[in-house]
Amino acid sequence: MIRFHSYLCLFIMMLCLGKINMLQAQSLLVAKQTFQNGYFEQAIEQWQTILATTQKINERLEALLGIASTYRRLGAYDNALKTINIALPIALQHEPIDYALLHNELSKLRLSQGENWRKEALRQLKTAFKLARQINNPILLAEVLNHQGNFLSTVDDYEGAKEAYEKALLYIKSSTKSASHFSNEDIEALYSKVLINQAFMVFSLETEMAYQHDDKAQAFKASIAALEQALPVTQNRQETYSQVFGLIAISQLSRKIQSQLSTPAEKLTSLAYQALTAARAVAVSLDNSAAKAYANGYLGQLYEQAKRYDDALSLTRQAQFFAGQTRSQLQLYLWQWQLGRILKAQGKYQGAIRAYQEAIKNLGSVRTQVANMGYFNITKNFQEQVMPVYFELVDLLLQQARFAQNNSTRDRLLLQARNLMEAFKAAELQDYFQSECLAIKNKCSHVEQMLDAQTAVLYPIVLSGRLELLLQRSDGLVQTTVPISKVKLRDTIASFLSPLRHHPNPEQLAKVQMPDQLADTCKPSWRASTVQMLDTLTNNRFLEPAKTLYSLLIKPLIPQLHDIKTLVIVSDGALRTIPFAALHDGEEFLIEKYALVLSPGLCYRFPKSQLRQKRAKILLIGLSDAVQGFSSLPCAEYELDTLQGLFHLPSQPLLNSAFTISQVHTEMNENAYSIVHIASHGQFSANLKNTFVLTYNDKLSMDKLEDLMNLTILKNDPVDLLTLSACETAVGDDRAALGLAGVALKAGVQSALASLWKVDDEATPAVVIEFYRQLQNPNISKAEALQKAQKMILTDKLYERYRHPYFWSAFLLIGNWL
Structure with missing residues (x-):
């Protein structure tokens, strides 16, 4: 009897455990379905509940991988990284496929974080691919190869990306219907993604070769065929949130191809409408507000392009409504911008202005969210997604001002346009320096009060x-x-x-015999x-x-x-x-x-200006030696020695081996300087990571420069002038010049003197030293001091050799002109 009861208890326990296991498996399916329906925050909560209730390794890993992937999609990169770091050691011990998928996910995360993490993204991708080859699971290999194609596309290796997608498709086609570790729905979704990605790569490659074809329809024949293959596969897969975006991507590619053709192709127009109509239907079926907003919005964009403005307006307002339900400022910005364009096209200018203003208001909130929390990283496409909104509104305001009926209306519109340009300048610099902490004034409506009559x-x-x-x-x-x-x-x-x-005479320059x-x-x-x-x-x-x-x-x-x-x-x-x-x-x-x-703009909080003393205290720094592959600057030593005498300095300049970041830090920390003069190679690039000033054994980045200047701001004795006498910007690069324009603001100084290009080494001291001579007169502003120095080159016979503007016009005063 006792044995019978023992067996009965054991049987009941097994039933309970089986029920618990079944419930946990169902919970995983529910969380996955929630994720696939686009309810990301809810899916994270469900996976976290599973983690709190199960110790089964495979279930915990599935939940952790789902959480990490979802955090990445939300842009919560720190949370995604923490989750991956928790999962990796567990997967290493127990689940090889999950271990490979986690490295692949970590590569995706690093790639999402931008240029600074690209090398790490590649390293993780190589690890994931090596593991996938060892495991030899075809769907795992296809998953990693799809990401490899995405990675290669970001570095414009379209051939390599196309090859990766083709290999991924071969692995998918070679797999059994139910591959280990992956569901049929997973395989269908991956197949659809790879086909769409491949179509984009084919288009990129054909765009590069299109100039060889007179008939552009023939030039993009393979792209259209790839689209026609991707559309039915994407339409017929399981209804999910990502399916909506796959269909939107197909419509966008249709439009891209269409824009390359001299005459519209009916087939492409039909493909775009078909894809967006299907996306809208799936979004309604899922009852997901975000999906409905995107589907209606992009369909409205298609009607806008076709100049069917009434239909476009109706769909755009629906997109706004659904975006309002999600409280997504990113979506609100997109559809308010679109509403502004449509109303402008209809001649409803006041409504258009209001729509644009609301778009920019939401865009500002989104950009703050990007910097502070990582959500919705749209700043990487600043030129395409941010700049047009500002300039379309400025364009509209200025057109209205030109035809204003009275002066007060004209002045109001001009003021709005000017303030909008100031706001754009702030957004542009924040994007370049990847910082929301630049000192922007709350209001700049009284710029005219900063100016005198001259x-x-x-x-x-x-x-x-x-x-x-x-x-x-x-x-x-x-x-x-x-x-x-x-x-x-x-x-x-x-x-x-x-x-x-x-140089106006490089041959004669090369022949100059240097004296002893x-x-x-x-x-x-x-x-x-x-x-x-x-x-x-x-x-x-x-x-x-x-x-x-x-x-x-x-x-x-x-x-x-x-x-x-x-x-x-x-x-x-x-x-x-x-x-x-x-x-x-x-x-x-x-x-x-x-x-x-x-000036980068007049709406900035520069440090409180100090009255310039006749005997300003200057820190002299420079390199005359050739270091780190950069050429020598022989005249840098003469430049610093002359300035040392001009300012009657008892201490020696930080020259060559004395010019290290740590030594500059010590000087700035222990002494108060009103001027910091650096005679060394400097480079301003479109990529902030490649923008620096050369030190003896390192590179002084803009962030490090800011840290050094902050030492003086913390002591309430900020630097008045920063001089970079041998810097240069990339040729013809607007964005590199943006870094130069913002250097004073980034460094936290009143003004900066810098050069657009590296001037002849022997000519540089002529301008720079005369600038400082003039600056010793307290009645002359910095702008006037530079003007007098440059005019001296043009008028003084002693400097006749340097009258070509190559020698003197590169020097710019940036920031405060007083």
Whole structure:
């Protein structure tokens, strides 16, 4: 009897355990279904509940992998990384497939985190692929190869990506219907993704070769075939949230191909509508507000493109409604922007302005969320997704201002346009420096109060078919419109810059016999002792485009500039790459008329300005030796020695081996400096990671530079002027020039003196030393000091050798002009 009861208890326990196991398995299916329906936060909660109730290794790993993947999709990268780090040691001991999938997921995470993590993403991808080959599970291999294709596409290796997708498809086709560890639904979803990704790669490759075809329809024949293969597979898979986005991707690719054709292809139009109609149906079936917002919004975009504005408006308003239910500011921004475009096309300008303003308001919130929490990383596509919203609204405001019926309306619209450009400048710099912590003022509606009667601010705004010039004087705003295409303006800028950035006589420079003493070599008087024979025709090639740019940017405003002495320029795009000082009116350079300043914008909190002392305290730093593969700068030592004498400094400059980050940190921490002068190679790149100042044994990044300058701000004694006398920006790179424009703001200093290109080493001291001589007069502003130094090169016979603007126009004053 006792044995019977024991067996009965054991039987009941087994039934209970079996029921618990079955419930846990069902819970995993429910969590997965929740995830597939697009309810990400709810899915995470369900997986976390499973983790709290089960000790089964395979179930815990499935939940952890699901949580990590979902956090990545939400942009919560830190949480995703923590989850992966918890799962990896468990999977290593028990589940080889999950271990490979976790490394693959870690690679996806690192790739999502941006350029700085690309190498780590590749390392994790290689690990995942090695593990997958050892396990030899075809679907696992296909999963890793699909990610490999995605990774290669980000570095523009389209051939490699296409090959990876083709291999992934072969593995999927070779697998059995129910492959180990993967469900039929998993396999169908992967097959659909790979087909869509392959179609995009085929399009990228065909785009590169399209110039060889007269018939563009033939040029994209393979892309269209790939789309036609992907659409039915994506339509017929299990209804999921990701299916909606697969169908949207197909419609977007259809439109991309269509944009390459000279005449519309009915087949592509049909494909786009078919895909978006299907996406909308799936979104309704899932009853997912986010999916419904995207499906309606992109369908509305298709109608907008077809100029069916009433239908587009209806769908866009539906997208706004569903986006409002999700409280997604990213979605609200997208559809408010679209609403603005549609209303503008319908001639409903006031409604369009309101829609654009709401879009920018939500965009600002989204960008803050990106920086603080990692959600929705849209800033990586700043040029495509952020800039157009601002410029379309600025365009609309300026058009309305031009035709305003009265002065008060015109002034209000111009003020809105100017403030919007200031807001854009802030967003652009925050994007470049990947920081929301740049010191932006809360309000900038009273910029005119910062100006005296002899100072004006010029905002040149480059639009698609015209150039708008906004001139802010202390007594108001002036608008001038100049008809010129963006392409023609860029070509003129290129013609201007090309001869300016190269030494006007490199052959004679190479023949110069250097004297024994370095100091004599670098003195302007030594170089001036030999007349430089210049080919006038060759070396004046900059002059015609200089005159053209003057006629576009300055001449229309001459009546308003008659009493102006200092001109502050808040430039944009390709205009950031030009030295305004070298613009020419046919008789003289612009620097001969005005003291010029480049500003990233006027809506910034610069550190509190200190009264400039006649005897400012200066920290002198530099490299004259060749280090880390960079050439020597022989005249850097002469430059620093001369400045040491000029400022009567008892201590020696931090030269060569003394120029280390730690030594500069010590100096900045122990002493108060109003000027920091660095005579070393500096490089401004489109990629912030490649923007630096060279030290003896390291590279001083912008973040490290900011940390050093913060030492003085914390002591309430901030640096007034930072000089980088040998830096350069990448040729023709608008974004690299953006880094130069924002250097003062990033470093937390009042002003910066820097160069657009690396000037001849012997000529640099001529401008720089004279700038400091002039600056010792407390009645002269920094802008006037630089103007006098550059004018001296043009007028003093001693500097006749350096009159070509290559030698002096590269030097810019950035930030505060006082």
